[in-house]
Structure formats: structure tokens, C-alpha cells
Amino acid sequence: MSAADARRYRDPTAPVDTRVRDLLSRMTLREKVGQLNQRMYGWDAYRRTPDGGFELTDALYAETDRFEGLGALYGLQRADAWSGVDHTNGPGAEDGAALAELVQRHVVERSRLGIPALFVEEVPHGHMALDGTVLPVNLAVGATWDPGLYERAAAHAAAELRSRGGHVALVSALDIARDPRWGRTEECFGEDPYLAARFTEAVVRGMQGPPAEYFAADKAPVVLKHFAGQGATVGGRNSAESELGPRELHEIHLPAARAGVRAGAAAVMAAYNEVDGMPCSGNRELLTELLRERWGFEGLVMADGLAVDRLARITGDKMSAGALALGAGVDLSLWDEGFTHLEEAVERGLVSEEALDTAVARVLRLKFRLGLFDQRDGTVPFPAQGRELSTAVARGAVTLLRNDGGILPLTASVSRVAVLGPQSATAAHQSGDYTAPQRPGTGASLLDGLRRLAPPGLDIRHAPGCALTGDDLSGIPEAVAAAAASDLAVLVLGGSSARTPGTQFDANGAARTVVSEMTCGEGVDLAGLRLGTAQNALLEAVVATGTPTAVVLVQGRPHVVPAAGAAALLTAWYPGPWGGDALAEVLLGLAEPVGRLPVSVPRSAAQLPVYYNHKDTEYGGYADEDAEPLYPFGHGLSYTSFAYGPPRLSGHTVEADITNTGERQGRSVAQLYLRRLRTPVWPRTLELCGFRAVDLAPGETRTVAFPLGAELPGRGTVVEFRVAQSARAALAAVPTQSFTAPDETPL
Incomplete structure (x- = not known):
């Protein structure tokens, strides 16, 4: 065994943290900085050869020479009009893994310490690659109200990604649709934080599997995007400012992220928008004080594309912009120039080498968990039944x-x-x-x-x-x-x-x-x-x-x-x-x-916003138009009909009887809403806090039970619960008896 092989970071039996510390101690400042840069468009790293194979480009050689390796590579398999990749020049299901292996071998050979790269891919609704299974968009996923189904679809997408040599999945999950004029509404699970949280948990469970030191060969670490509040864009305009107070941020835009962190998400992406005047990629209060210190998140934070360089508007130049982002909690950049100057930023004292080491350790830890140093990233077979899951x-x-x-x-x-x-x-x-x-x-x-x-x-x-x-x-x-x-x-x-x-x-x-x-x-x-x-x-x-x-x-x-x-x-x-x-x-x-x-479906854009969970004020109408949505959140008809009995509160469980009163088998989605009657702050009209799908034959009655856990309100709050088929129906439904949360109920 050579001296290099005896190094602890090469020992697959050593604990991950031990391996990270050993490797970090051997790295130069330049090599460390290289691990935090994700500069290239992956499609610029290769080209097709006349015989149908692939060859590496001078651009990839230059990038790997720059930092004696490569931290991460975005979009090696990406295909679309922007990249210019199609079936004539890009990798398909049959040769994507070979291309990934070719690039990885080059990266490892160029690295003095043999550090492999992370291959980061877009998986917004299936792997965005040639021959990848295209799933319905997130707004359609949210319409299923079926996280279990989505978990299976997400698992399939992860397996497709890994079968082609990809490692990390960028997944839209955290944006909340508050203005349907926004073009990225399709990437949201919906307007409600509880619904979005359940689907965020599902995508983490499906793609990553249960928490473990290493990821299974057919599982992929997830980067949840975008953190946080991007759906609050003013006027529905992309990347516009957001007007968010702390309560609105925490009640509406953070629950999905909190659920994803608790489910074990490997990474989050800092969004483009600002929160209280500070862009997310430079927002230490958001990325460090909240995400890491209060929530206990130990994973990776990636910046959105070119978001770090935008901070130069605040700092004055891109070097200090990179230092600001790193100090705020960003670990990995995306196409930015700012992070390429981190070596000089450390030398000038703009950011400490300790902060740099902390970020590098997170990147390396993810690589060890994926087994990239141990040749555990061997590809899995391309999974079947993608069409069936999509349908x-x-x-x-x-x-x-x-x-x-x-x-x-x-x-x-x-x-x-x-x-x-x-x-x-x-x-x-x-x-x-x-x-x-x-x-x-x-x-x-x-x-x-x-x-x-x-x-x-x-x-x-x-x-x-x-x-x-x-x-x-x-x-x-x-x-x-x-x-x-x-x-x-x-x-x-x-x-x-x-x-x-x-x-x-x-x-x-x-x-x-x-x-x-x-x-x-x-x-x-x-x-x-x-x-x-x-x-x-x-x-x-x-x-x-x-x-x-x-x-x-x-x-x-x-x-x-x-x-x-x-x-x-x-x-x-x-x-x-x-x-x-x-x-x-x-x-x-x-x-x-x-x-x-x-x-909610509005009657016109003039009445926006129309989301159901607005503050419970004198919500008056307009002189020229109804203020209520045309169709409310949660609405959906069946080919049969259902009758809902009054809800019953028993301990920490809400129950209701549902009867199929029609002539066909059908499914109803029972929705549990909380209405706060007395609270320390002004409440919302309704808050979704549970849902259950129930299949019933004609004339059949079943009892649906909602155990209450984290959905319980803060101590001393007086609430009632309503079970209905939509938010509008919940307002007219018979409520449970009022309930006063005990003092020991956590906030």
C-alpha cells in the first residue's frame, strides 16, 4: 500500500467526518477555493466526435487547471433550447453514464489529491436530460393532494439521475404561489404552506431515502430551491422585490423549508429575492442564524445562478460580494465570478480561512456520503415504468x-x-x-x-x-x-x-x-x-x-x-x-x-391577491366585482357526491363522518382547517392543517381521523377545527367546539 493510499481520507471504513478533516488538512488555499466554485455550464465540457463518442473541450481543461480540480459541474446532462443540446449532439440514456465517467476521470487526474467533482443536475419535474421521464409540473403534483404518489415519482427521478452518472438534484419545492401572474407559478406546489410542506417531505424521502451516512446507489441528495420567499415577488414579476415581514415569512414561506430540513434534505439553494432589503445569498440572518443555528441544518447551501455577483451592488465589487456570500452561509456558487476571488479575499481579511474551511468541509462531506472517493458511484440501470408513473x-x-x-x-x-x-x-x-x-x-x-x-x-x-x-x-x-x-x-x-x-x-x-x-x-x-x-x-x-x-x-x-x-x-x-x-x-x-x-382561481387579475389564508379582517368586496375567487383553494368535484358530518374533537384528534351520497365509486379529499378565535397576534381566516383522501362506494360511510401534533396552535390560543371539501366550504361548515391549547403546547 502506498503512502497516498494510507491517508485517512482514502479509508472507506473511517468515519466521514474523520475523512473530511484529514483531506481538508492536506489542501492548499487554492484547492479549497476550487471546491466552492461551480463555474461551468456542463454542456460546454464536451462535444460529440464523428464516431458518436465524446471528447472533452479546452474549456473543461482550463477550468480544472484553474483550481487543480473541480468542485462541482452544473448541467452535464442538461438539454434544452438554452444549452443547445438535443438528440443530435447530447448524451442520451444509453451514453450519459459514459460521458460522466469520462469527465470524472479527467477531474480526478487533474486534482493533486484525487478529489472528484459533484455533478449537479436540474430535476424540476423529472431529470432534465435527453430520454428522461418528464413528470407533471409541481402545480399539478400539488393538485393530486397525494404526497405518497409523488414520493414514488421522485424516487424514480433520482434513479434516472444516478443511472446516468449524475449526483445531485436541483428540485423546486419551496416557492409558494401567492401571485399567479408570476411565470414560475408552475414550479410551486400551491399557495398553502402546509400542503407544500407535505410535498417537500415527499420529494426528500423519495429522492434521498432514509437518512444514512451514505446515499444508496439509486438515491440522490436534493437541493431544495428556492430559500426563501421567492413566491412573494411584487406584481408577479420574476426576481422583483419581495415585501415580507417576519411573520409572513415564517408563517407562509418557511414551513416547506423547515419540513424539508427535518426530512433530511442535503442542501438548499439561496433564492434571488431579498428579505428585508438583503438578498438571500448574502443574508446571514436567514442562512446562518435561522437555517443553521436555530434549525440545526448541517447540509450545503448553494447560491442560485449568478446571485453572488449581484451582491456587488451592495459591496462595490465582486470579490467582496463573494466574501459577503461566504460569510452569510453560502457554500457553493453557481457561475459566479465572486467565489473565484476567495483566495485573495482571505488574504485581504475580507473573510476568514475558518469560514472557508467550514464551507469546503460541507462540500467534501457530501462527496464522501455519495461514495465518490470509494468508487461507490457506479451507475444503476435506467429504471423502467417512468411513463406509468408520469401518467x-x-x-x-x-x-x-x-x-x-x-x-x-x-x-x-x-x-x-x-x-x-x-x-x-x-x-x-x-x-x-x-x-x-x-x-x-x-x-x-x-x-x-x-x-x-x-x-x-x-x-x-x-x-x-x-x-x-x-x-x-x-x-x-x-x-x-x-x-x-x-x-x-x-x-x-x-x-x-x-x-x-x-x-x-x-x-x-x-x-x-x-x-x-x-x-x-x-x-x-x-x-x-x-x-x-x-x-x-x-x-x-x-x-x-x-x-x-x-x-x-x-x-x-x-x-x-x-x-x-x-x-x-x-x-x-x-x-x-x-x-x-x-x-x-x-x-x-x-x-x-x-x-x-x-x-385559488381568481375571477380576474384585478382582484389579486385571492389566496384563501389571508388575514381575518373585514375582507370587503369591490364596487365593480366580487372579491372572492371564482373557485376556492381545495375545490374539486367528483362524478359522485359526498356529505360531511359535523367534526368531533376527541383529545388531540379531530374526526368526521363522510358518506358517498351518489351512485358511483368516488374519492373525496377531506381537508382539516384551523380557525383561530383568540390569539396573541391577528389571525388568518383559515389555515390548512391536515388532509386525508377517502375512497367510498355508493352509500358507504367512513370516519376520517386527523391526529393533531405539530398542527396544534401556540399555548393559550383558542381555536376551532372544520372539516370540509374546500376552503370556501370550511367557512360555512359546522366547527368543532372551541379548543384552548394547553400551556405546554410548543409554539
Whole structure:
């Protein structure tokens, strides 16, 4: 055994912390700084060779020479319009692992101490790579109200990532949707902190598995983003200022992060926004005093792309910006220049070497936990059944908002169906932002699903009617004719987050200009929430035929549609490539609509905000419009009906009887809301604090129980609980008897 092999950090039997200390003691200041830099776009590290293989670029050589190694590499497998990577030049499922091995071997060889790199990948709704399974967006996930289903989907995404040699997953989870004009609303689980917390726990459990010293070969450490308060952006404008007081921050925007930390999340990403005037990446009160000292978080903090350099507006130059971020608690930069100057910053006394060592130790610890030093990062087989999981989530997200006259599901009396609208025959706009190019033939539109699943003899006619954007009305007459000749019109409208190769991008990947049919996504914010001119004209024309019309919305935010007109209204959010199959199953009655709204749907953008958990004040209306949302948080109809009995409070458990009063099997999502009657501070109208899905046969009654734990209010607070099918129904529901929290109840 050589002297190098005898070093403790190379001993796989030694405790992780021992190995970290030993390696850190051997590193130069320059090598330490290199471990905290994540400078490259991963797609610039390689290129295809004429024989179909890969070769490394001069850019990668220069980057590894700069710090005698590489701390982390972002987006080696990323494919999209921004990176320019597609199936002609990028790694697929069959050769992604070989590319990762080629790059890693180079990194280790360039490092004096043989330190491998972390490969960091985007996993917003599945691994953002060629051949990766695309899942429905987070807003659709939130609509399922089923964290267990999402946990299974997240586990699959982690296995795909690791099968291709990736290590770390960047996962949107912490943003709360408070203004649907924001283009990144699709990345939120919803408007409620409790709901978001449960899904954040699910993604951590699914991707990372149970806490352990080492990650399993098919599990990936999660970077939860964005910490914190990014969903409070003023005016729904991306990266705008946020106006957050401490109570609003802690009650609405931090519970999901707190839940993720408790579940064992390996890392969080500091957000772009500021909190009380200090950007998150330079906010020591947030990243150190709260996250580490009060919450006990021991993981890694990564800055969002180029966020450290933005701090130069405060410090005066990028070197001091890097020092500010490191001192605040950022461990790993993303594309910034500021962290490249940390060696000089230490020498000038702008930041201590002790602070630098602390950050480096966190990066190294994650590498040891992944087994990168022990060749434990051997890839796992690419997992199967991705399509089935994606479709299952899409199915669970379909939400029936209106069903006048019970026109859905389709009955035997319907023999002719007109499938209309710009979203009716394409799967290209069913996936959200951060989606890799799909191979031709991937996915199923609603038209595809209906044609495949419809009973024999059902005549299905199709006309798109118009495009997603623009005011071209020339296709409407054909759609009107098809609707008039049918027993039912299914009109599929909505938006798109699809980025085309013509999109112009900012340096951090956000869309700079809106092109083609893009109406949502990062950098694509709206002042209003109505559908485009042509889509509204198509809706009015089809409804005017008198043919019963079911409108299906495929969207990344709650768009506003006229309350009158269509007999039925469903939303699928962005259901992923196979969402058309899920929608067809629901329309045909092969599956029940089980989705529930994770956000309130406004009547117009003029009445924003409309989230349900506003402060319990004299919430007056407007002289010219109702102030209440068109559809409330938690709302969703079934093909059957349910009756809720009065809730009962027994000790620390709330119970309620639920009966299926209809003629079909169905699922109801019982929602437990807390209403504070007397508190030390002004309360919110309602607060979700539990939910349970219950499947019932016709006439069946079951008791749903909600054990109360952390949901109990602070000591001395007087509250009541309500069990209902939506936030609006909860306000009218019979409450439990009032409950006074005992003195020993934790705050």
C-alpha cells in the first residue's frame, strides 16, 4: 500500500467526518477555493466526435487547471433550447453514464489529491436530460393532494439521475404561489404552506431515502430551491422585490423549508429575492442564524445562478460580494465570478480561512456520503415504468371545477364528439418549463387518448380552431361547424412554457424575450390572466352553437375563463407528455376526477391577491366585482357526491363522518382547517392543517381521523377545527367546539 493510499481520507471504513478533516488538512488555499466554485455550464465540457463518442473541450481543461480540480459541474446532462443540446449532439440514456465517467476521470487526474467533482443536475419535474421521464409540473403534483404518489415519482427521478452518472438534484419545492401572474407559478406546489410542506417531505424521502451516512446507489441528495420567499415577488414579476415581514415569512414561506430540513434534505439553494432589503445569498440572518443555528441544518447551501455577483451592488465589487456570500452561509456558487476571488479575499481579511474551511468541509462531506472517493458511484440501470408513473400523477391532478347537468363523463347517448382547441392534438405544450427535447412520437395528446380509449362507434371529429397565442381567427369557422354537428364539444385551451431554439435567454437561463407560443415559465410573467384573444373568441363561438361544451385547461398558472358558457370545466395544469391519456380516461369515466385545487382561481387579475389564508379582517368586496375567487383553494368535484358530518374533537384528534351520497365509486379529499378565535397576534381566516383522501362506494360511510401534533396552535390560543371539501366550504361548515391549547403546547 502506498503512502497516498494510507491517508485517512482514502479509508472507506473511517468515519466521514474523520475523512473530511484529514483531506481538508492536506489542501492548499487554492484547492479549497476550487471546491466552492461551480463555474461551468456542463454542456460546454464536451462535444460529440464523428464516431458518436465524446471528447472533452479546452474549456473543461482550463477550468480544472484553474483550481487543480473541480468542485462541482452544473448541467452535464442538461438539454434544452438554452444549452443547445438535443438528440443530435447530447448524451442520451444509453451514453450519459459514459460521458460522466469520462469527465470524472479527467477531474480526478487533474486534482493533486484525487478529489472528484459533484455533478449537479436540474430535476424540476423529472431529470432534465435527453430520454428522461418528464413528470407533471409541481402545480399539478400539488393538485393530486397525494404526497405518497409523488414520493414514488421522485424516487424514480433520482434513479434516472444516478443511472446516468449524475449526483445531485436541483428540485423546486419551496416557492409558494401567492401571485399567479408570476411565470414560475408552475414550479410551486400551491399557495398553502402546509400542503407544500407535505410535498417537500415527499420529494426528500423519495429522492434521498432514509437518512444514512451514505446515499444508496439509486438515491440522490436534493437541493431544495428556492430559500426563501421567492413566491412573494411584487406584481408577479420574476426576481422583483419581495415585501415580507417576519411573520409572513415564517408563517407562509418557511414551513416547506423547515419540513424539508427535518426530512433530511442535503442542501438548499439561496433564492434571488431579498428579505428585508438583503438578498438571500448574502443574508446571514436567514442562512446562518435561522437555517443553521436555530434549525440545526448541517447540509450545503448553494447560491442560485449568478446571485453572488449581484451582491456587488451592495459591496462595490465582486470579490467582496463573494466574501459577503461566504460569510452569510453560502457554500457553493453557481457561475459566479465572486467565489473565484476567495483566495485573495482571505488574504485581504475580507473573510476568514475558518469560514472557508467550514464551507469546503460541507462540500467534501457530501462527496464522501455519495461514495465518490470509494468508487461507490457506479451507475444503476435506467429504471423502467417512468411513463406509468408520469401518467399516474397526471391522472391524479385532473381537477373537475364545474359539471353543470352532469355532462361528464361521456355517456352512451353521446355518439359524436368534437375535439377542438390549440391544445387538443399536441403533446408539445403539455410539459412545463425546464423540459428537455423529446424524441418524435413521445407523448399523447387528448385527441390521441380519446381515439385510443373511446368505445367503438364514437365518432371523434377534430379542428384546432386557433393557435395558443395571437389573434388569427381564420380557423374558428371549421371548429364551430364541428361543434354544431356533435353531441358534445371538448375544447382544449391553455398556455405553454415550451422554449424554442429562437428564444433569447439571460445568462442564468431565464427567458429574456417571449417567442412563439410561450406564455409561462421563468421570465414569462403576465399582467393579466385571460387567455389569448383567439382562444377567447373560439370559446365564445363554440359555446354559442348550443352544443354542450367541456373546456379543458392545460396551463402552468390559473388562467381566467368566463364563468358562464361552458357546461363543464377541468384543469390538468401541465400534465406531462402522457397527460392526454389521463385526461381521456377522466372524460370517458374510466377514471374518477380526484384532483383538488392547490391554488385559488381568481375571477380576474384585478382582484389579486385571492389566496384563501389571508388575514381575518373585514375582507370587503369591490364596487365593480366580487372579491372572492371564482373557485376556492381545495375545490374539486367528483362524478359522485359526498356529505360531511359535523367534526368531533376527541383529545388531540379531530374526526368526521363522510358518506358517498351518489351512485358511483368516488374519492373525496377531506381537508382539516384551523380557525383561530383568540390569539396573541391577528389571525388568518383559515389555515390548512391536515388532509386525508377517502375512497367510498355508493352509500358507504367512513370516519376520517386527523391526529393533531405539530398542527396544534401556540399555548393559550383558542381555536376551532372544520372539516370540509374546500376552503370556501370550511367557512360555512359546522366547527368543532372551541379548543384552548394547553400551556405546554410548543409554539
